[in-house]
Amino acid sequence: MALIVMMGTLGCLARWSVEEVVERRVLSHRPYATMMVNALGALITGFVVYASYHGVVQSISTSSPDGLWTVNHVGSRWFASASPWLLTGFCGGFTTFSSAIAIPYLDWRGGRRYRAAILIGATPMLCLLGFWVGELATRVFFHTH
Amino acid sequence: MVDEDVSLPPLRLGWTVLAVAAGGAIGTLIRAEILTLQSTPPSLDVPSVAAHPWTAYVPWWLLVVNTFGVLVAAWLLAGPLRGRSPDDNWRLFALTGFLGGLTSYSALIRDVDLIKAHSIVGATVTLVGAIVVGVFAAALGVLTARLTWP
Numbered sequence: 001m002a003l004i005v006m007m008g009t010l011g012c013l014a015r016w017s018v019e020e021v022v023e024r025r026v027l028s029h030r031p032y033a034t035m036m037v038n039a040l041g042a043l044i045t046g047f048v049v050y051a052s053y054h055g056v057v058q059s060i061s062t063s064s065p066d067g068l069w070t071v072n073h074v075g076s077r078w079f080a081s082a083s084p085w086l087l088t089g090f091c092g093g094f095t096t097f098s099s100a101i102a103i104p105y106l107d108w109r110g111g112r113r114y115r116a117a118i119l120i121g122a123t124p125m126l127c128l129l130g131f132w133v134g135e136l137a138t139r140v141f142f143h144t145h
Numbered sequence: 146m147v148d149e150d151v152s153l154p155p156l157r158l159g160w161t162v163l164a165v166a167a168g169g170a171i172g173t174l175i176r177a178e179i180l181t182l183q184s185t186p187p188s189l190d191v192p193s194v195a196a197h198p199w200t201a202y203v204p205w206w207l208l209v210v211n212t213f214g215v216l217v218a219a220w221l222l223a224g225p226l227r228g229r230s231p232d233d234n235w236r237l238f239a240l241t242g243f244l245g246g247l248t249s250y251s252a253l254i255r256d257v258d259l260i261k262a263h264s265i266v267g268a269t270v271t272l273v274g275a276i277v278v279g280v281f282a283a284a285l286g287v288l289t290a291r292l293t294w295p
Contacts, residue, residue: 001177008173009166012246016165016237023231030231041251049255087255088180093173097248098214099240101276105283106222120280124272127254135258 004089011041011093031103031119034096039126041095046134047141048087052080054142075142164234168242175210176247182206199267204256207249208275214248215279219286224294 015037022033054076079086100123108116183206218240226236253275261268 001174004177005170005174008177008246009169012165012169012172012242013162015245016241019231019241027231038250042254045251045255046258049258087252088177089173091251092176092249093169093246095250095252096214096241096245097211097250097253097275097279098218098244100250101215101279102218102222102283102286105219105280106287109287120276123250124254124276127250128257128272131254131258 003085007085007089008093011090011095015094015096031099031107031115034099034103035119035123035126038095038100038123039130041091041130042127043130043134043137044094045087045091046131047137048079048083048091048134050135050138051142052076052083054138160234161232161237164238165242168238168244169246170242172243172246172248176249179206179210180252197263199260199263202256202260202263203267203271204252207252207256208278211248211253211275212278212282214244216282216286216289218244219283220290220293221286222290223287224290227290227294 015034018037019030019033023030101120104116104119107113107119183204221236221239221244226233226239229236231237231241253272257268257272260271
């Protein structure tokens with residue numbers, strides 16, 4: 001649990017850093033930074049989830065272990081064992097749902113309806129896209145199809 | 146939001162990092178503890194896909210935590226933190242740190258992907274439902290701020 005909390009804290013600091021860098025350029029673009037952070041967090045999540053999953057599939061389907069199998073298996077086992085602190089910890093702290101909804105809602109009430117609609121609508125799309133790009137990356141990384 | 150000077154003097158940076166880190170640590174700890182209440186969903190392999198309805202994979206506790214986070218965030222932004230800059234240390238502690246650590250978009254997407262293996266409709270309902278309920282929670286948060294924060 002200590003490692004999960006530590007990685008979650010790191011995730012929060014990383015999100016804040018990205019927001020800060022974007023905000024220093026254009027203040028009003030901060031919510032877009034939050035959106036991109038969420039998409040990137042989803043991408044990492046997609047990679048870790050399927051990196052763990054592919055190893056399980058291969059360990060069942062491969063009868064005679066060769067070098068590739070061993071590498072894949074060890075890599076997957078590592079991602080599976082690292083899931084709590086990578087996913088619940090880092091990605092959980094890195095991404096945020098509260099700001100992703102509350103800030104656009106207040107934008108909407110404040111008359112910035114175009115930006116509010118983009119943020120609310122595009123965030124889940126980009127997150128899904130990010131997750132699937134992460135999944136795709138594991139197929140390349142683990143040479144599976 | 147008003148465009149203003151957002152430069153951060155080095156001396157303030159330490160407090161700012163501390164605010165985000167402290168909030169993030171507390172938020173992450175609470176989320177991680179709450180998520181242990183939900184039993185791990187059955188794995189992605191074929192037999193369990195057939196054996197469980199998609200509703201068995203809905204992350205109820207995560208949805209509760211996320212919705213609560215939106216409600217509190219909206220209440221803070223419309224009430225106690227109204228008019229404060231995004232660089233205000235209290236706002237960074239509560240919103241960026243605590244509520245950011247408490248809520249998670251990546252976990253929601255992961256669970257939506259898991260549900261998708263069972264039912265596309267179920268995955269869509271879960272994701273859209275989480276956002277729609279979140280928007281209502283934000284509205285409730287603003288309403289609460291009006292009643293509790295004159």
